[in-house]
Amino acid sequence: MTDTPWTVLSAVPCHLGESAVWDDRLGRLHWVDITAGRVYTLDWAGGPTRTLELGDLVGSVALREAGGLVAAFRHAVAYVDPDAGAFEILAPVEADRPGNRCNDGAVDPAGRFWFGTMDLAETDPTGAFYCLRPGGALTRAFAGVICSNGPAWSPDGRTLYHVDSTRQVVRAHDFDPVTGAVGPGRVFVDDTGTGWYPDGVTVDADGYVWNCKWAGGRIVRYAPDGTVDRVLHLPVPRPTRCAFVGPDLTLLAVTSARMGLGEAELAAAPLSGQVLLVDPDGPRGRPTPRFTG
Numbered sequence: 001m002t003d004t005p006w007t008v009l010s011a012v013p014c015h016l017g018e019s020a021v022w023d024d025r026l027g028r029l030h031w032v033d034i035t036a037g038r039v040y041t042l043d044w045a046g047g048p049t050r051t052l053e054l055g056d057l058v059g060s061v062a063l064r065e066a067g068g069l070v071a072a073f074r075h076a077v078a079y080v081d082p083d084a085g086a087f088e089i090l091a092p093v094e095a096d097r098p099g100n101r102c103n104d105g106a107v108d109p110a111g112r113f114w115f116g117t118m119d120l121a122e123t124d125p126t127g128a129f130y131c132l133r134p135g136g137a138l139t140r141a142f143a144g145v146i147c148s149n150g151p152a153w154s155p156d157g158r159t160l161y162h163v164d165s166t167r168q169v170v171r172a173h174d175f176d177p178v179t180g181a182v183g184p185g186r187v188f189v190d191d192t193g194t195g196w197y198p199d200g201v202t203v204d205a206d207g208y209v210w211n212c213k214w215a216g217g218r219i220v221r222y223a224p225d226g227t228v229d230r231v232l233h234l235p236v237p238r239p240t241r242c243a244f245v246g247p248d249l250t251l252l253a254v255t256s257a258r259m260g261l262g263e264a265e266l267a268a269a270p271l272s273g274q275v276l277l278v279d280p281d282g283p284r285g286r287p288t289p290r291f292t293g
Contacts, residue, residue, distance in 0.1 A: 004232040009253055010042055010049050010275040017255035017273055018200065019060040019104065020243035021069075024287050029245055030069060030082065031255050031275060032058045034103075039069070041082045042275075044246065052082050060105035062113055065290040070132070072102035072115040077132050091138050093117065093130065100126055104149045104200055104241065109157040111292030112180055114141075116148020122166045129162060131180055134293035141182040152201040152209065153177075154224070155286065161188065161209055165197045170211060172226075188226050200241025200255075204283045212239040212254065217269075219254065221283070232280065236272045237265065244285020245277075252278040 014033040021030045027044040039052040039061055057074035064070050068081040075095045080087045094100050094117055105115025111134055117127040127145035132138050149163035150170070157177030163170050168191040174183030189211065191198050196216025203209055208229060209222040219232040219242055236256040245253045258266065258273035266272060 004234060005279040005281075006234065006276045008271060008274055009277040010040065012040060012049050012051075012275070013258060013273040014040075014255070014275075015273065016240070016257045016259045017275065018240045018257075019062075020200075020241050020245075020253045020255045020275070021061055021063060022243045022245040022249075022253065022285075022288055023063055024249070027247070029243070029253055029275075030061055030063075031241075031253075032061055032071075034059055035259065039071070039080060039082055050082065052080070052085055054080070054087060057101055059102035060115055062105060062107045063288055063290040065111065065292045070107075070113050070291040070293070072105050074101045077102075077113070077115070077138065090136065091132070093138070094128075097126060099124075103127075103147065104151075104163075106151050107289040107291050108151075108153055108160075108175075108177070108180065109289050110177055110180065111289060113291045113293070114151050116145055116150075116162070118145070118147040122147050129182075132291070132293070133180070134291070136293060149199050150201045152203045154203060155205065155207050159224075161201050161203065163198045163201060163211075165199055165214065168192045168194070168197055170198050170201065170209075189220075189222060199239065202242055202244065202285065204244065205249075205286050206283065208283065210242055210252070212241055214238050214240065214257075219252070219278075221280075232278060234276065234278070236269050236274070236276065237261070238272060239276075242278070243288070249285035249287070250280075250283075252280055254278055 128143040146166035160175040170189035171185035172188040196213040
């Protein structure tokens with residue numbers, strides 16, 4: 001049972017649904033199935049969910065100012081055009097680390113695309129956190145990550161929230177919104193001992209942080225000081241990322257996963273892998289930044 005009002009936005013059963021991104025200009029939602037190598041697009045005005053097969057793992061997508069998306073494939077960053085059904089590889093990422101892949105990513109308020117990598121076995125800290133700048137330069141901000149998730153920024157752009165899911169920690173880093181310099185991180189959320197793992201994050205217009213809990217069947221909203229403000233319980237055990245959507249940015253689209261669930265677990269949670277639409281009752285989101293490259 002759940003105490004959170006929800007409906008099914010897309011019934012496509014993703015193996016590892018992720019990277020919900022709302023395009024406020026076109027009124028559409030994008031998301032990915034990482035392991036299936038697919039980008040999905042759904043228009044708010046209606047119509048079927050459209051699918052773009054990429055032929056490679058895709059960890060995340062983000063909006064691009066010039067149109068279409070910027071994406072983190074398994075070992076590359078790329079431009080993706082869902083309308084044309086095409087993509088263009090821009091630069092390799094950790095091609096020398098076959099045991100890694102790219103994971104979650106987002107664009108900061110200045111138009112830079114940030115994404116992380118992860119150890120596929122989720123045991124070793126071989127992952128890192130990267131920035132793709134509008135001019136095409138790819139730089140590494142820090143390393144030593146097991147499973148990178150996030151990122152998200154405070155409304156003033158001075159705090160970066162980054163997740164190491166395997167370590168069950170969300171960290172808040174000082175961030176220079178002009179230069180993109182990432183400063184020291186402090187523990188913002190510690191989920192050690194809970195039985196769930198912090199996954200994707202988003203920040204609302206009031207600066208509160210929304211964090212999906214893998215294996216926890218919930219989204220937790222945190223105040224800027226890290227205290228729990230509210231908990232939204234969901235009918236899926238593995239929510240992965242949420243994004244504020246709709247004309248007024250008052251609803252949450254939540255991606256989820258079926259990966260790793262047994263028959264009994266799927267029977268108990270048959271909506272796993274689908275995209276849910278949740279009413280958070282009051283909070284509003286912010287327009288999604290776009291990569292300016």
